[in-house]
Amino acid sequence: MQIGMLSRRTGVSVRMLRYYEEEGLITPARRASGYRDYGADDEAIVTAIRMLSEAGLKLDFIRRFLPCLRSDGPILHPCPDLLSAMEEEMRTLDERIGKYRESRSMLGSYYEEMRAHA
């Protein structure tokens, strides 16, 4: 599958697909022409990357976490530092979610108050 197709299927820009490769997240095969040739499972991987990325995880971290995402993957090899990195990441994620909810409710209550006074 060519990059344009993958882009259309995942909604991720061509630019970003190339960037993901540059960052070592995906490594598509190459044709003789130099064209990237993506496999079928790459679609799922890109989607997962996207999701994690949109949730604020740095590509840097996602790269390390990546082996877990590969369907063909060798059942996950929990390098201990990955485990602790994940704990760390989960903590900050929890914190972040907390802050978002706080802000959300703050916004919400102000909104209600404003509507009431309108």
Next chain:
Amino acid sequence: MQIGMLSRRTGVSVRMLRYYEEEGLITPARRASGYRDYGADDEAIVTAIRMLSEAGLKLDFIRRFLPCLRSDGPILHPCPDLLSAMEEEMRTLDERIGKYRESRSMLGSYYEEMRAHA
């Protein structure tokens, strides 16, 4: 109150306090010397800005939302476009929270799985 003091009290860097001013979020008085002179309520405002900011809201939006934060404020004047901007913001905030939770649980389940296989 000088900028350094406010910085220490709020945990917001001096740089950022100046930046907030530059962006029109706060407007401290000035001494003859040019030194910024913050009022007592500025501390609360900065804290609120910080919270909203850490929750991913752009300063641009926070500025518009700001009158609501001032304790002395004239009870909130709901310009209709602010109301709809808030609705919009709340929606995206909700979406974002959703994504974060998804990612969080994704991370969590992989984490558990890895621990189990360890």
Next chain:
DNA sequence: CTAAACTCTGACAGCGATGTGAGGGTCAAG
């Protein structure tokens, strides 16, 4: 008066994720 600790402005740097454009191949259909 002097020194230490603050403060001022202004500007440049960096981060991570993206866009965009230039200059140039590739491929499939007509």
Next chain:
DNA sequence: CTTGACCCTCACATCGCTGTCAGAGTTTAG
């Protein structure tokens, strides 16, 4: 063969936030 749609690499630009450094004035304590 030509054309249009793709693709390649490289590199510079942008965005929002933040740090940092330089050069210079201010304030307070000794």
